[in-house]
Amino acid sequence: MIDIGCCGHTDSYLAISQMGYDYVELSAQQIMELTDEEFSEFLKLYKKTGFPCLGFNEYCTAEFPLVGPGSNSDACREYAQKVCERGHALGIRSIGIGAPAARILPEGYGKEQADADIIQFLRYICPIAEKYGIMILLEAVHKYLCNYLNNTSEVLALVQRLDIPNLKIVLDYYHEEVMGEDLHALSYVIPYTRHLHIAANLPMRIRGFMREQDIPEMHRLMEDALKAGYDGGISVEAVRDNVYRDGASCQQYMRIALLNT
Secondary structure, three states, rough: OOOEEEEEEEHHHHHHHOOOOOEEEEEEHHHHHOOOHHHHHHHHHHHHHOEEEEEEEEEOOOOOOOOOOOOOOOHHHHHHHHHHHHHHHHHHOOOEEOHHHHOOOOOOOOHHHHOOOOHHHHHHHHHHHHHHOOEEEOOOOOOOOOOOOOOOHHHHHHHHHHHOOOOOHHHHHHHHHHHHOOOOOOOOHHHHHEEEOOOEEHHEEEOOOOHHOOOOHHHHHHHHHHHOOOOOEEEEOOHHHHHHHHHHHHHHHHHHHOOOO
């Protein structure tokens, strides 16, 4: 059975823990905004509650670029180190590298140089993460958010090229849908996929929590993934402010979609 999670922040952690999800996926950006004292206080609550955080999404802001001018600076490396340290304290298994604001290339910046930038980044964060038993999961992000690594095939090619043991993929059905990819022709990437994200593609490309009308498609997607050998979890990654209104019902719809898969 596929475990179901919800992406959120520390301020919604308790609420998500009571909605029926199997785990939470916390925002690395928000975790990193906490002072050491604030993180320590959350860690106490986390250990007392016992509801697991299995990974981080939202790796970083534009302040720590993955590609382009300013990438791979000392500050970027220090950030990577601290993300992994805080993730280890929470017992996470993976860190998703989407971070669209950190991968917007300026006009005229070549793809070959951008590839060199992100390869350098991956080659220093993966060993750091490996020390803590953490997987680094690269993600395709749609073209309306950034202009680098927008397609699943591009991400897969990079992961295969580097062949780093703890570098795999988070497959996000929302981004693939916005990019016009065939959601039922993704079996080729499943052997490299360690986590799934999903969201309802609402008007203006807003990420919504899954609705009752989404159940048949979710069911089919999960059947596709399982047939291709997938054995990880799936998290809903939606507009976080709506979690209190739509989070619990989304969990129920996702459970229904997973029945008999």
